[in-house]
Amino acid sequence: MHFEQDSSAINSATDYGKNVVESLKKEEKLEQSSVQKLSKEHDHVLKTFRLLIADLCQQFNGGHPGGAIGMAAIGVALWKYVMRYAPHTPTYFNRDRFVLSNGYKAMTFEQLKSYHSDRVDGLCPGHPEIEHEGIEVTTGPLGQGVANAVGLAIATKQLQATYNQPSFDIISNHTWCVIGDACLQEGVALEAISLAGHLKLNNLTIIYDNNQVTCDGSVDLTNTEDVNGKMRACGWDVIDIEDGCFDIEGIVRSLNNARGSADKPTFINVRTVIGLGSAVAGDAVAHGAAFGAADVANMKKTYDFNPEEHFVISEEVRKFFEDLPGRGENLVHSWEAMVQKYETKYPDLGAEFRQRMQGRLPETWKDLIPTSFPETPTATRKASGLVLNPIAEKVKAFMVGTADLTPSVNMAYKGKVDFQHPGLKTTCGITGNYSGRYIHYGVREHSMCAISNGLAAFAPNTFIPVTSTFFMFYLYAAPAVRMGALQQLQVIHAATHDSIGIGEDGPTHQPIELANLYRAMPNVLYIRPGDSEETAGAWIIAIEAKNTPSIISTSRQTLPQLKQTRRDMVANGAYVLDEIEDADVTLIGVGAELSHAVDTAKELKGKNIKARVVSFPCQRLFDAQSTEYKRDTLRRHRGIPAIVIEPFAPNGWERYADAAACMKRFGHSLPGKAAYKHFGFDAPALTTKVESYLKQVRNDPLLKGEFVDL
Amino acid sequence: MHFEQDSSAINSATDYGKNVVESLKKEEKLEQSSVQKLSKEHDHVLKTFRLLIADLCQQFNGGHPGGAIGMAAIGVALWKYVMRYAPHTPTYFNRDRFVLSNGYKAMTFEQLKSYHSDRVDGLCPGHPEIEHEGIEVTTGPLGQGVANAVGLAIATKQLQATYNQPSFDIISNHTWCVIGDACLQEGVALEAISLAGHLKLNNLTIIYDNNQVTCDGSVDLTNTEDVNGKMRACGWDVIDIEDGCFDIEGIVRSLNNARGSADKPTFINVRTVIGLGSAVAGDAVAHGAAFGAADVANMKKTYDFNPEEHFVISEEVRKFFEDLPGRGENLVHSWEAMVQKYETKYPDLGAEFRQRMQGRLPETWKDLIPTSFPETPTATRKASGLVLNPIAEKVKAFMVGTADLTPSVNMAYKGKVDFQHPGLKTTCGITGNYSGRYIHYGVREHSMCAISNGLAAFAPNTFIPVTSTFFMFYLYAAPAVRMGALQQLQVIHAATHDSIGIGEDGPTHQPIELANLYRAMPNVLYIRPGDSEETAGAWIIAIEAKNTPSIISTSRQTLPQLKQTRRDMVANGAYVLDEIEDADVTLIGVGAELSHAVDTAKELKGKNIKARVVSFPCQRLFDAQSTEYKRDTLRRHRGIPAIVIEPFAPNGWERYADAAACMKRFGHSLPGKAAYKHFGFDAPALTTKVESYLKQVRNDPLLKGEFVDL
Structure with a gap:
């Protein structure tokens, strides 16, 4: 009571x-x-x-x-x-x-x-x-x-x-x-x-x-x-x-x-x-x-x-x-008096403490993000680390943790101290203390996210908790992610290994339907960046979303760094990557498979099919744009069919596209590239799918108003 | 190894x-x-x-x-x-x-x-x-x-x-x-x-x-x-x-x-x-x-x-x-010899045991389902009990359980014996033994479903495990439901209290986005029956789906028994409930809100808008129908816009409809009827939404090709 x-x-x-x-x-x-x-x-x-x-x-x-x-x-x-x-x-x-x-x-x-x-x-x-x-x-x-x-x-x-x-x-x-x-x-x-x-x-x-x-x-x-x-x-x-x-x-x-x-x-x-x-x-x-x-x-x-x-x-x-x-x-007044004395005696710490209480970040946090990335292919899970690590290192609000996947999720930052009881002695020699800001949660995905909700609820934005594990295991944690969304708590979930590209670990680890949950869940930003540049954009949005949990969904495998991607455009949810005025088709590329769309457009060119490419990292952010922006980005109102490429269940893409290269079944244990090929997500197979769709629609015009799974 | x-x-x-x-x-x-x-x-x-x-x-x-x-x-x-x-x-x-x-x-x-x-x-x-x-x-x-x-x-x-x-x-x-x-x-x-x-x-x-x-x-x-x-x-x-x-x-x-x-x-x-x-x-x-x-x-x-x-x-x-x-x-042969002797000595038990080993149900199981239901309004969670209870009572393959919601889920059948250690003495006096087929799982939703997977995996269809709790808590259990789907295990999940109609328990208990997960999850039948008759249809499908888990998603509140519903048509996923040849609009009613669609059609009639009504209990079953059946049911190819009525996130309905009366935010703690009213799901509000949509489309024809959230 x-x-x-x-x-x-x-x-x-x-x-x-x-x-x-x-x-x-x-x-x-x-x-x-x-x-x-x-x-x-x-x-x-x-x-x-x-x-x-x-x-x-x-x-x-x-x-x-x-x-x-x-x-x-x-x-x-x-x-x-x-x-x-x-x-x-x-x-x-x-x-x-x-x-x-x-x-x-x-x-x-x-x-x-x-x-x-x-x-x-x-x-x-x-x-x-x-x-x-x-x-x-x-x-x-x-x-x-x-x-x-x-x-x-x-x-x-x-x-x-x-x-x-x-x-x-x-x-x-x-x-x-x-x-x-x-x-x-x-x-x-x-x-x-x-x-x-x-x-x-x-x-x-x-x-x-x-x-x-x-x-x-x-x-x-x-x-x-x-x-x-x-x-x-x-x-x-x-x-x-x-x-x-x-x-x-x-x-x-x-x-x-x-x-x-x-x-x-x-x-x-x-x-x-x-x-x-x-x-x-x-x-x-x-x-x-x-x-x-x-x-x-x-x-x-x-x-x-x-x-x-x-x-x-x-x-x-x-x-x-x-x-x-x-x-x-009385309690409040004596505490406030103590804090005032503290601010006099420890001006730097005091200022920082005040800033934390107010839920503000140091003005300079964005300067810590790399302005560019190596041109070598990079996994977006690695790019996540490149973006967040320097921020987590310097900005004390960040409490980063993982459900026993430190070597895989790239969230361990330079000089990190583990949050541990100072007396802890471990077999592996790693120690920590209570000032630590890196939490080994153990293989406890659900409580990791629920504990992070508690961290975030301590006071508005005093902490920005970051959780991390494979995307698939955010199914274990889903009830906690939901409670965070319901309570408007800013928690950032770094979800890696986010598609069949994960490969050998097989269908138990290959998410097919999980994005559908998070795209439908109110007040969650589910963002799939397509390369390092978009990964930077995703983190900026997540850090600025003070009342919203975000899931930054990244690849296990390396992805090419595309020249056309723009971190600032991620905020729009979707944007035109390669424009063609008299295009035959729009290819919507998403996250780890964005480069598949780009490659497919190139192959289609050889077949005299003009394909424009849209990068689409976040549905919810796109929904918030103006009708005009949305129409101009997708151009479906001009009669150009849009085909989305994502090896997930297509449910929900029907709003933005006319057809989908998608997954209607569970995945398979194969090396990542082989899995993409097996399910028809390499450029040659995608090219065939697009060609065949355009032919199908010509033969049966009714298909134009219906959604087709390719 | x-x-x-x-x-x-x-x-x-x-x-x-x-x-x-x-x-x-x-x-x-x-x-x-x-x-x-x-x-x-x-x-x-x-x-x-x-x-x-x-x-x-x-x-x-x-x-x-x-x-x-x-x-x-x-x-x-x-x-x-x-x-x-x-x-x-x-x-x-x-x-x-x-x-x-x-x-x-x-x-x-x-x-x-x-x-x-x-x-x-x-x-x-x-x-x-x-x-x-x-x-x-x-x-x-x-x-x-x-x-x-x-x-x-x-x-x-x-x-x-x-x-x-x-x-x-x-x-x-x-x-x-x-x-x-x-x-x-x-x-x-x-x-x-x-x-x-x-x-x-x-x-x-x-x-x-x-x-x-x-x-x-x-x-x-x-x-x-x-x-x-x-x-x-x-x-x-x-x-x-x-x-x-x-x-x-x-x-x-x-x-x-x-x-x-x-x-x-x-x-x-x-x-x-x-x-x-x-x-x-x-x-x-x-x-x-x-x-x-x-x-x-x-x-x-x-x-x-x-x-x-x-x-x-x-x-x-x-x-x-x-x-x-x-x-x-040797082990197999001596065991088979023992079973043969057993069948001679205990012919009835032996025949039943053989049937169980073969994963077959008694031929007469369907006869146990009521052929009709009382005309008084009945909650579909109650109808679930009316359908399954007599089957669970007589057919020993059924292992029914609940995550501590016996009074709410109506899965306890006549003369049920609890599965318990025979020596257990409880404070409340309830006992059981190992021949029992009703499992009190405790408040352990996730393990309830994972344990049921184990029951189903013992041998194909020797057991048909049934789990039960509020639909919202199948988010806790989702990783286990997924593993059941991946393994093609027949487990039936009786999910009650499945929408904002749950009322006072509030947004933490009101599912908004969960159906989106299960509709996207491969090899899961997520079925929302609209009344008792459709509930019978849902259970028949679930019991006949030998390699597929099903979720039967039912209402907390009473629903009118509609005259036009047909249990056999649930297998088609969707079917026409009220046909009008020259209709202005199709209303798609789903599950607990099916009667809302019927009522809205009536109100629209008073405004000279002719609305046909489609009942749509299961997307996956509908997807499996012929193109012709799908087009005839929805009639969107005739230019009749379809509006779906369901207080869930709309993601995925874009495939079947042009607009949705839906939920894009979390619910609210209000009595069920008040919650429906507050979010515009009562017939008067829905009537206004439909009218306004038809007007909108007239003003902006581009909207016809786009999906509109009402």
Whole structure:
């Protein structure tokens, strides 16, 4: 639960929390049962929230009441006693980050009443969304939040190691992530948990809302593992809390211990009861449906509330939280004062830190890009490195990582330092520290991208995370790429080995249909540069796209450097490479196969067919151009047929072309050149295809209005 | 390594293995070092294989030699001593299954020389592929193989519980899965490992080729967890083997122990050295590149082989394996004799078992489908249940499962028994046994689909696995769906909640672009039925598609039962629902929004616009129709513009339509009806869009040849 508007932060949450715990301890002897053990205040607050949640779901007869009710005590412990945040300054840079990975339990306080309503401007959708202040990341698809939290914790570590100075802990925040039973089953979370343990992220705490219930029934229907043992094996500290429904004291104590952990992330296993107090307490049906009016009324009676009243928040509850805004503002003011002193004492670092906080890059970043490239054939994956490496080396915002393909993706820059726990000793001798900006993610593509979303969500554009692996494995990572697009997070995905040109690795590694996903996915720039020059253009666009993830899709194999390509034209999505006024046909070349189009045009010339060539690196960028530009580029309105050349599924090219040399089946394990030849993507075969298409259309004019796969 | 042609199976592998171990033990005292401990025969065989692998990679200067060389002793132990298989009868039904999850180590024996060659008919691609006899599943994308192996082991358990009778263990095979370091990092494998432990699959053994090396360097760069502890916490037995490079005896002993495990799957942690014997032994560079001629020559010298000779297999080595084909055939013959007796003693079960082995369904399966449906509005997710439930109840080939959405996906059939370890006690009281055919996969979408691939790969169509979850979460599972398509495995994915009609759960749960992926993915039938009648058609197609995975994509919300829909016409992909000879426009309705098209046509009538309606459940099925049928259905060749109505990204519809009422952005959290209204998918808004499009085209005739997003 969040208390964004009505609640507030605390000056020194840890000390405050400790005091509360001490005073609660003194009372302990006087009280017996777990309910009585609570102060009356806590008891009333918890009842208020639980009824509020029941009322909210009842209002529109939908939602997920059970989990939120079960987690009420965790919420109070976090937001009243432990979290360092400022409700009136939700963007406070050094705030603790909170991720609700079991996202269906989303609840905000004042705008709550729009929960599940049909108001388009409702601030409280069924799952939390990042565009609302105070929500760090959008969650919902399970497991993503865990990886996001790992990214947030990495961001903190990296900023600390880079900017903190003696007596100037300008970054000191903690990341809290609440998860449910389901998050512990999802692969993306398991990957991230393993990496977080390896990196010894002691500034990360997972709070496991352990209610042992999922949609199908009890968790032991599908999961009987020793969760704590598994987490310990992954390098986490584990704390158990038996009474997570009422024991605010115990929860606060554990959370504070977690914040102080020496060198491990902490897993707090909190036993709760889903739908506590309702007739369906402890049952799966409490998860995803309102309890019904009678049950809610009954809860109210049991809790000594008036069953006729709804959304009741007493003065006492308001008072309980009223200190929080003030504490939060104090926190912000003292931190700002510290940063000001820091800027005086360390003017260079201070200026850089300010720039990072503002999400700005050094003005000169573009000057780091080579103005020209060697004329020798170069793989665009290599060109990617030539473009990005010098930027990544100099510009600290860049956090570059790979899913175990350092030798293949060319993202390792000169003098790179690995992001690692400084104490790590490896067999291969490679070490690192927390100031490092190169992350070995391991063979964990999905969490690599979800962690990068967390890095990007730390603060707008403070980090520009770069991920890298073979393009095909961005299918593993697709749910995370989607969440980045939905949240408008700038993450750049360097996807190499992007077509059948990859060769021997065969159809499991040859993407055929994946570009179709990313070209259709809203707010993603999927760019296939045709040579080094266009690769430079692709990176410039990706780095300037502050609210959009990009995929720069490059070749394994070397490609000729074409004389006509222009980096500035990539921004148009497509442009004319070779113009012919009275052309018979337009050849659209894309990415790694752009030179195939150029070569085919040459061969066609020998057959008296005049082919103009268009380079088409990005559909979405082209769609954004004016109608006039689009028509002039493609010239289909002049009756010149356009044929696209790309060994991918053609779906979607129908918008820009009349026919496609394309792939309607999976690839084959052959050396790259042989694969191109086998599937008819070498210039002689393409020439034949174009000739045959032009003949076909002459014979059957109806084909002109239809799309033909060649 | 496989020895498909030159090697053979053994009659009683376990006993045979034990004898070998005993005899090796006796020799133990005489020999000292780990190399000497081996019989000279083993030593020579291992050297032969290691050199063979080095030669093969050197031949075309590519491939992955290091891992295969490191695993040579594991290969000998498995294929000479432990595995029960028949090289001359590779489809022997009760054979042990072997999965090479770290797929880049693929090696077959006789056809080896085509490895990495440019021969299109090469039998040895860079990664193993299922179409070659003796290869159980295609691997390559890491982690998939582990989940496939879990599916194979489930298949065995289920057949055993269903068909074995006292003294008739007609199914008794074991599944062996070799994995590398990377497989233990991939989420899909971690999910499957957790489920296999829960299910207590004691017929499954993972052999961890622990060479501690990945592409980036040593594994401890990215993974320092306690692997054995993690596996134990997941409910696995763990066996360590220190000397996995030479200790064939120890490996055989451990493998036999694993086969005899009481009630847990077994994890054998075998320490090996990547690229053993080469100059790059133990180094990451040994993984993915040939060693170089000099190094290979040097290995040969060290091993007392002639450096001038290549691909040397001595008579001694051939002799070492020559007993295997004979033993394999003995195994097959005695098993066939047992099955014949079984068929006499249990004629009904026997006939059914034979039918299952042949991958045939009972002739009467179609009669189980309702011939008509209630006229009340019905969600197609509910209709899916009405169609499949009676079939799943009666036809034992169906293994239905869900990723924790039993209450939502309607796949639970009458009298279902859960597939569970019979000793399982759950908090919610639900139990099961191994004869069960309903699998609670937990919130593990990716492994659900990869495990289903394993079930389907056990033998062609012996099982028809059905998976189910929200359509959006088939993005998590996409790499497994793809592998199923590539392997031509019949798995049916029941994908519910398939559009913005899902409502409140918001944009994280509202698929916009996912259909584009599956429509482009080769060999996948993505079908969106428009009502209950079309849902029946979709299931009939999916059940009859023996070599193709299908996705049946259904609505959360209720849909009217249309009078004009026809189940038999779904097979055509699209068909005319409401014909008008002199129509002004064709409206293409798809799936959950088909009725929106029908309603819009009615509203347009009031505005004197004549709209014919086409139902379009499946693009791939439509593509397979004749040109004539396609033209007659769409009538675009008669100059009638076609407008498709689907709240997905339009990419690909350009082939069939001139304009689309579509989604070019993510959805929004609103109740389903409100979401449709908000995005202009209710009949009044659609009517306006159609009117405005027809007007636009009149004003700008060029638009006729271009695609317009409405």
